[in-house]
Amino acid sequence: SIIKPDLSGFENTIRDYVRYVLGKPMTDATSTDLFNGVSSAVRKLLMDIRIETEQRYDRRDVKRMHYISMEFLTGPLLANNLLNMGIQEDVRAILKNMGLDLDILMACEPDPSLGNGGLGRLAACFLDSLASLDMPGFGYGINYDYGLFKQSIMGGYQREKPDYWPSRSSPWLIARSGEKCMVPVYGRIVDTEDIEGGYNPMWSEWKLVVGRPHDIPVVGYGGHTANRLRLFSAWASEDFDIQIFNEGDYFRAVERKISSENISKILYPSDSQEAGRELRLVQEYFLVACAVQDIIRIYLKQHDDFNQFSKKVAIQLNDTHPALTVAELMRSLVDVHGLEWDNAWDITTQTLAYTNHTLLPEALEKWPLAIVEKVIPRHLQIIYEINRRFLETLTVNYPDDPQRLHRMSIIEEGDEKQVRMAHLAIVGSHSVNGVAKIHSHLVKTGLVPDFYDLWPEKFNNKTNGVTPRRWLLSANPGLARLITESIGDKWIVDLDTLKALESLGRDPAFLEKFSMIKRENKVRLARLIKKTAYIDVDPDSIFDIHAKRIHEYKRQFLNVMHIIHGYFMIQEEGVIPTAPRTYIFSGKAAPGYFLAKLLIRLIHGVADVVNKDPLVSQWIKVAFIPDYKVSLAEIIIPGADVSEQISTAGMEASGTGNMKFAINGAVTMGTMDGANIEIAEAVGPDNIYIFGHDVEEIQAMRGAYDPGKILAQSPHIQRVLNAVNSPLFCGWENDLFFPLFDAVVNHGDYYMNLADFQSYVDAQVRLSGDYVDKKKWAQMTLLNTARTGIFSSDRTIREYAGEVWGLERQI
Numbered sequence: 001s002i003i004k005p006d007l008s009g010f011e012n013t014i015r016d017y018v019r020y021v022l023g024k025p026m027t028d029a030t031s032t033d034l035f036n037g038v039s040s041a042v043r044k045l046l047m048d049i050r051i052e053t054e055q056r057y058d059r060r061d062v063k064r065m066h067y068i069s070m071e072f073l074t075g076p077l078l079a080n081n082l083l084n085m086g087i088q089e090d091v092r093a094i095l096k097n098m099g100l101d102l103d104i105l106m107a108c109e110p111d112p113s114l115g116n117g118g119l120g121r122l123a124a125c126f127l128d129s130l131a132s133l134d135m136p137g138f139g140y141g142i143n144y145d146y147g148l149f150k151q152s153i154m155g156g157y158q159r160e161k162p163d164y165w166p167s168r169s170s171p172w173l174i175a176r177s178g179e180k181c182m183v184p185v186y187g188r189i190v191d192t193e194d195i196e197g198g199y200n201p202m203w204s205e206w207k208l209v210v211g212r213p214h215d216i217p218v219v220g221y222g223g224h225t226a227n228r229l230r231l232f233s234a235w236a237s238e239d240f241d242i243q244i245f246n247e248g249d250y251f252r253a254v255e256r257k258i259s260s261e262n263i264s265k266i267l268y269p270s271d272s273q274e275a276g277r278e279l280r281l282v283q284e285y286f287l288v289a290c291a292v293q294d295i296i297r298i299y300l301k302q303h304d305d306f307n308q309f310s311k312k313v314a315i316q317l318n319d320t321h322p323a324l325t326v327a328e329l330m331r332s333l334v335d336v337h338g339l340e341w342d343n344a345w346d347i348t349t350q351t352l353a354y355t356n357h358t359l360l361p362e363a364l365e366k367w368p369l370a371i372v373e374k375v376i377p378r379h380l381q382i383i384y385e386i387n388r389r390f391l392e393t394l395t396v397n398y399p400d401d402p403q404r405l406h407r408m409s410i411i412e413e414g415d416e417k418q419v420r421m422a423h424l425a426i427v428g429s430h431s432v433n434g435v436a437k438i439h440s441h442l443v444k445t446g447l448v449p450d451f452y453d454l455w456p457e458k459f460n461n462k463t464n465g466v467t468p469r470r471w472l473l474s475a476n477p478g479l480a481r482l483i484t485e486s487i488g489d490k491w492i493v494d495l496d497t498l499k500a501l502e503s504l505g506r507d508p509a510f511l512e513k514f515s516m517i518k519r520e521n522k523v524r525l526a527r528l529i530k531k532t533a534y535i536d537v538d539p540d541s542i543f544d545i546h547a548k549r550i551h552e553y554k555r556q557f558l559n560v561m562h563i564i565h566g567y568f569m570i571q572e573e574g575v576i577p578t579a580p581r582t583y584i585f586s587g588k589a590a591p592g593y594f595l596a597k598l599l600i601r602l603i604h605g606v607a608d609v610v611n612k613d614p615l616v617s618q619w620i621k622v623a624f625i626p627d628y629k630v631s632l633a634e635i636i637i638p639g640a641d642v643s644e645q646i647s648t649a650g651m652e653a654s655g656t657g658n659m660k661f662a663i664n665g666a667v668t669m670g671t672m673d674g675a676n677i678e679i680a681e682a683v684g685p686d687n688i689y690i691f692g693h694d695v696e697e698i699q700a701m702r703g704a705y706d707p708g709k710i711l712a713q714s715p716h717i718q719r720v721l722n723a724v725n726s727p728l729f730c731g732w733e734n735d736l737f738f739p740l741f742d743a744v745v746n747h748g749d750y751y752m753n754l755a756d757f758q759s760y761v762d763a764q765v766r767l768s769g770d771y772v773d774k775k776k777w778a779q780m781t782l783l784n785t786a787r788t789g790i791f792s793s794d795r796t797i798r799e800y801a802g803e804v805w806g807l808e809r810q811i
């Protein structure tokens with residue numbers, strides 16, 4: 001049941017905000033002013049729920065779960081907050097009465113893009129599910145001033161611009177200066193003999209950075225529970241600066257202040273590699289130190305020793321980025337709170353759990369000892385001690401196996417010694433999970449088999465999920481309405497009930513309505529394409545969408561090869577496809593990722609040629625929507641007929657976009673990778689297009705794989721790759737795409753585009769044939785919606801709560 005808040009003062013709160021906070025008469029208020037006014041009226045309602053929720057938790061002394069993540073990709077919050085509180089229509093009416101349009105105001109809200117992609121968006125879906133399930137689950141992150149860069153396209157090239165978001169003034173952020181966290185950083189280790197206890201017994205000359213909390217309330221569906229996402233901004237400590245001020249070096253003091261405040265300045269725009277940068281390590285440590293201090297402070301409000309700690313606190317590490325939590329919790333328990341090492345270690349491991357989100361070697365974090373020692377010398381000592389004890393137990397378990405000890409050590413030996421963050425996280429946690437069945441299997445057998453051998457019971461799977469509130473109820477209001485009219489609204493909190501739609505597939509009238517809604521969503525998407533990519537597309541063509549970060553392993557290149565192939569089939573062989581298709585791409589490339597950026601340029605080069613060709617453009621259109629982000633995904637995904645999920649098998653840990661597309665009735669074109677495998681299982685083989693080599697086949701091929709051989713035997717592939725390497729798509733820039741050609745033809749085609757090309761083309765031909773059978777297609781898409789209820793993040797969170805966190809509903 002939904003508890004609707006009282007809206008009697010709502011209009012006045014908006015008017016008061018404009019008049020007394022902004023100091024303007026209503027008649028001067030801009031749409032953004034009014035968005036802020038409405039949001040602050042909504043925030044008032046949120047605070048009532050938040051305060052009640054916190055009192056309920058305190059009264060019951062509940063166990064709390066803290067999700068520590070460097071990224072939270074929440075997307076705009078107004079629409080979601082209104083829907084979750086059940087007042088969107090009431091507020092729409094109130095505003096209409098004031099002469100205002102809710103949709104126009106909602107469009108003024110910026111996306112807080114405090115994340116790169118899947119990992120950060122998953123964290124946001126989890127917070128929505130936790131609150132909707134009335135569970136005490138909280139987020140800890142960084143309040144970056146600049147989120148992920150804004151992408152624009154110039155001459156087919158990606159341009160990056162800073163994305164300043166109102167990190168100090170967003171209506172959703174509540175600054176909590178009273179709950180500052182003090183973070184010591186840098187400095188050195190001194191002899192401990194004559195130092196007794198104190199805040200940091202052997203770590204001296206550290207400088208202090210202050211973490212200022214900013215809270216975003218997270219209200220669950222139904223309005224019963226509001227948890228919070230706590231984001232820290234870094235501030236220079238005034239105490240410390242005063243010392244330098246006294247020394248008279250004003251400019252040095254100001255410089256230091258600026259350098260401390262850099263810590264929360266900007267999100268690292270890479271979703272793999274880079275690292276190695278000291279500032280990134282400082283960011284990771286800053287987050288962890290603030291979170292641990294805050295968690296302990298909250299715990300100690302109701303307890304006066306640590307005996308109950310792991311019964312009252314669970315901490316989930318979102319990848320290894322917060323893995324320093326292991327060392328920081330130990331430091332706090334031992335150095336600050338005076339616990340014995342063994343006791344502290346039991347508490348630490350019983351509290352922490354770690355999720356792995358990638359197998360890509362370039363994304364596995366390792367930090368050079370030299371940097372760790374410089375930034376957090378005490379933590380390095382603690383890590384050494386953890387490792388010493390760990391290796392000692394290993395010698396007992398594996399007495400004659402020094403090689404194994406080498407492989408498992410938290411410290412990697414070599415020219416430059418490094419801390420292996422995944423090993424630190426695994427040793428310091430009681431649970432290690434992957435994010436889809438196949439991925440969890442590969443974590444155990446491929447990534448860290450030695451750890452699996454030692455601690456098989458630690459390892460488990462939690463297949464990802466997505467919140468149906470944002471990704472269906474809010475993003476696809478037409479479909480949401482039809483579903484509720486047909487089977488009731490239980491699906492919003494129990495997505496498995498979508499199963500009841502299956503039988504409606506035999507009702508032609510229902511199928512017709514279902515298809516009409518997809519058509520309307522495609523019209524809405526076509527408008528977006530016109531507005532952002534300046535291309536006219538036909539809503540009656542197949543909307544075939546590849547939206548995600550641009551990465552070699554995600555194989556946007558394979559998609560482009562297929563488009564070029566289609567172009568030549570029409571152009572040179574007169575083979576017309578069964579149905580016209582619009583290929584839609586959207587996604588950002590890391591600023592330093594040369595091949596990914598070149599691929600964006602290639603997509604635009606191909607789009608130019610194809611879209612201008614009078615014959616081909618009747619059958620194929622190509623569009624790139626710039627600046628992929630949550631708010632655009634909410635328009636793009638509901639408008640899809642086909643969802644491209646074509647990573648090289650074994651490389652996409654799970655994917656979550658794949659789930660959003662399927663729930664919204666798109667049919668997946670995918671490899672047997674990540675959660676695609678579970679989607680195939682759920683929808684059945686007739687309602688998905690699976691192609692390409694599976695993981696076993698890919699692994700068997702490695703080493704012996706010769707793309708040259710495939711190339712030699714396939715005139716079609718030759719034609720496509722020669723075109724990539726020809727002036728055709730280059731405009732006036734000669735040899736522009738040679739590096740993409742080169743990677744595939746001369747450098748081993750690591751991602752095996754050629755190995756999967758023919759089977760991809762065949763599957764696409766089958767798909768085109770099926771699309772023209774309107775009834776068959778409608779049934780397929782309906783079954784995708786009806787059978788993908790298990791991909792609700794509510795299911796994922798229930799699994800974590802029961803099997804990892806020991807977290808209970810607090811209704």
Ligand code: 26V
Nearest residue numbers: 118119270271272357358435652653654655656
């Ligand atoms: C790595 C790095 C390396 C240093 C610079 C900054 C940075 C930022 C993020 C990452 C982590 C990449 C891992 C990741 O995003 N994994 C994705 O997680 C999704 C949620 O589990 C999953 O669906 C995707 O398949 C997986 O690629």
